[in-house]
Amino acid sequence: MRALALIACCLAGPAVAQDLALPAGAVLTYEEKRDPGSYALPTGAFAEGAIPAEVIEGAVLRQSYRVPGDIRTTLQLLAPLRTQIAASGYDIQFDCKTRRCGGFDFRFGTEVLPGPGMYVDLTDFRFLAARHPDGGAVSVLVSRSAAAGFVQIIRVGDAAEGGVSAAPGPVAPTPPGDSGQIARQLESLGRVVLADLSFQTGSSALGEGDFDSLTTLARYLAAFPNRRIALVGHTDAVGSLDNNIALSRQRAMSVLDRLVREHGVDRDQLEAGGMGYLAPLTSNLTAEGREANRRVEAVLVSTE
Template sequence: MKTLSIMFVAVAFIATSSLYAQRKTDIENSKDHPLVSRFSGAVIEFYKETKWGSYKLPVDDNGKIDWKKPKELEGKVTRIQYTVSPDNNSEFVLQNYKSAFKKAGFTVLISIANEELGESDRPHTWGDKYYATGGYYNGLNNGKFGMGIGLPIWKNNHAFIAGRENKDGKDIYAVIYAVVDEKYTLITEDIVEVEAVETGMVSAENISQAILSSGHIAVYDIHFESGKSEIKQESSAALKNIAEYMNSNAAKKFFIVGHTDNTGNFAAAMVLSENRAKAITNELVTKYGVKPEQLNAQGIASLAPIESNLTKEGRAKNRRVEIVEQ
């Protein structure tokens, strides 16, 4: 699976049950995520990995909470819930993560606590908006990544922080939501590794097999800046493998076909898909020695979907480049 960017989200809140006692050891088959260090003294209460999913983050580009137009992230989601002593109140958790973000090179996008979160946005409301299945708000993430412990009612000791870093061309976001109860503080980390659906790295061998069996192959390992035709550096391995196949089959000719999903303006998508196909053709010719007469660049936007555009998973599959034998 080709990773485009990595995002992690950490959230903290408290359970409603006064009968709950903090565990002494981590639950079985759980572990810290390598991107996020454990809060001192914390114990893992819940752990779940979702191989690929759609995750919504309610923070806009200006560092404001935006429930109506959240960022939509797609990729692997790991949720880890920790408990820690209630001596670690929400603002203390907030300040610790804020310092950790800055040391790690993150830009803090938002850092707010208690009244700054709004009178109506106490923990039970945040839980409904962010996590819940059903309910009044039908939460942004609709319970699909699991929750080990529920939220408190009317506990107004909570905080929220989000940060962003770009490392080696990959975006990393971090978000913490913290709440404190009488018994303990619960910290939940949502780690979202944003990436395309799993397809496997294209190789000369699997191109050959696909062309022989069906006359074409869908490629998901060539990446572009959003809304642009500039090819990202991480596409070089795929381009090299495509060129290897084409240079070994110099008598054959191919269409390079750009595809999009059905979002946005169709006319603009037609232009974009063709420009991306032309950019790939240019790279193959100028950098990898493919003969120009072998290639014909075409763009057809959303005219040939291979999955339904009604789901995010389907749209991700439809955003592709195809190599088609002429």
Template sequence: MPSFPRLFALALCLCIAAMARAEGLADVPGAADPPGLPRISGAAIIGYDQSGYDAFAYPTAKVGWDGAEAQVTVEGPHTRLLYVVPDDRAPLEVIRNYQAELTDQGYTPVYDCGGEACGPATPFTKFLYTMKLENSGQVSKMAFSLPRADLRYLVMRQPETGTTVSIYAAFESFDHFPQTADKVLVLLDLVEGKPMQQRMEIVTAAEMAGALGTEGRVKLYGILFDYDSARLKPDSDATLAEIVTLLGEDPALTVFVVGHTDMTGGYDYNLDLSRRRAAAVVTALTGRFGIAASRLEPAGVGPLAPVAENTTEEGRALNRRVELVKR
């Protein structure tokens, strides 16, 4: 049986190793600070997402168990980052550094709060961290599981560009992951003040038939889903109706309905999302439009068949699509 000194030494080594891992974190692949907005010195990005044009709600009053007493929703290209900062930082220091930097860039304050003025830590976190980041697996997904009451929050806006920045900083008390335990986590949301780009592309039934005849497949960008969901948006109906026309004009035609995603997030998650989205399209065509299920086969390939680079929003938008593939 190992002696007590040896057990103590082993425990000490494990503790030191865990501390080293926590201090030696690297940014998740593909992540980067927003242009012109540096991070807190020594911080690492453990979660990252660029969701394209999206809606983001932030509180402008105390958040309780029933939600925020008041909130504002902004729309635009949305970037979300999750940072873990070194041990010698505190939430207030983090917020004041961002506030100084943003003020220098012409941003004006919209709302800020600290501690109990923000509301209880758990509902406040749940309000903001609904779109959880999974780039670092459970480490990032479970971030802010036990935030302390000394949380700090800041929202600022650039009047000239309309860009809004939301920053939430809090100590993480959840000790399951040494990478984040007892460290300050920072959730940063940046919503650019840009108008939505019109991306609706209605491919007619005749165009679909032509592409299937020459290439064996057709890319469809008019089938749209709620963010991070397999729920079809109403705007998808125009393209679904063209698919119905296509199948009606060629009773012998059968197709694979293939879902595609970009590379944002984990591989397994995107693969599952693409399959669920393909299944949702088939369900809509069979359930609402009366197409025989035997003519449609859902499939999902996640990010495995990109048609553009995933390093820009334009490229990611092209990779997020549904295709019909001739069987």
């Protein structure tokens, strides 16, 4: 692929200067630099309830790119970057594709930059982690939608230089009854918060009554029988991680059961999982923030 967009910074220590060439037309969608900062670099696939990771400290540069056009495979995105990283003296420590990474659990257990700048198809993504003998590190996550490819690059090292641009915010909850917005967010961002759902405190049982978001989601799935949705539960940060992951998964299952039992959704179009408090929308330091973080999201898994 023709190198048009360059990332103008070094991958790691002062002895290694390397510009990564991305595909033609790549557009920077997110950039954040923290110095000092830290990054949990995944070193293996999701297994036994966790992703093995090494926490590395130093200047951290986080970037995501959108590559417009028909990207046929994620390998097309990753392979040239892998070659450049290895050529600059890095040791590839972990290189995986979708299921070998851990699938759903890996995607939601590792750091992913905010949408819509970064999008990850749960059925088609690749990840690479590399370390340099001088101590620097870089990770690359790639995926694609029907209209574009997406590249996330996180690097740690003294040479992670660059300005900080305005960052896209997290996915906003969809107002109840805004049916068109649910479909638009699923198609453009790949996920949407089902904001009108209600659960009693500490309970996994979905409240009684009709929820516009579920009616709309059921209509969407009926209109597009080739679509699959993952329902992902989230909690605030009160209580232990294990308990919150279990509670969030149970709440997602309650939503799944309601969609199948009362809305006639095909069970094969749905799956459910829970993230506990690992993926907050906002800070858990306020009551308002904790309330916003207690949610169930619908994630577009595939269109085939």
